[in-house]
Amino acid sequence: MTTPTHARSELLFSYGTLQLEPVQLATFGRQLEGRADEMPGYSLAMLKIDDPEVVATSGKTHHPVVTFTGNPTDKISGTVFAITPEELRHADEYEVASYRRDKVRLALGDSAWVYVDANSARAPE
Numbered sequence: 001m002t003t004p005t006h007a008r009s010e011l012l013f014s015y016g017t018l019q020l021e022p023v024q025l026a027t028f029g030r031q032l033e034g035r036a037d038e039m040p041g042y043s044l045a046m047l048k049i050d051d052p053e054v055v056a057t058s059g060k061t062h063h064p065v066v067t068f069t070g071n072p073t074d075k076i077s078g079t080v081f082a083i084t085p086e087e088l089r090h091a092d093e094y095e096v097a098s099y100r101r102d103k104v105r106l107a108l109g110d111s112a113w114v115y116v117d118a119n120s121a122r123a124p125e
Helices: 021-028 052-058 085-094
Strands: 010-014 034-040 042-048 062-068 075-083 099-105 111-117
Touching: 010 034, 010 085, 021 052, 021 085, 042 075, 042 111, 075 085
Parallel strands: 010 111, 062 111
Antiparallel strands: 010 075, 034 075, 042 062, 099 111
16 A cells, blocks of 8 residues: 555655665555755764664664764765655654754755754754
């Protein structure tokens, strides 16, 4: 069963494991369709994941994590997905406590949710 397009009212930007088909199937129950975009002003690092369920779902012990730098030349490439509010809650459950969900402005102009380092500075609105 597919979700009606009109119900997909949230935009989610992923630069990491939420782009992987097995993670999408386990988290959302479907494969997501998205488009490429970039998130300016952030830099990328790797985070060790200790949650065995998240590691089993992603198949990875280290996940990418971004932090706000404010430098417009720092850019993170990723994918924007249109999802439902319920699917956004499922994404919140998938992400470990080291991540925080923030709203960001993407290079192509959309405002989307993204998971950033929980200790990162917040981008100005």
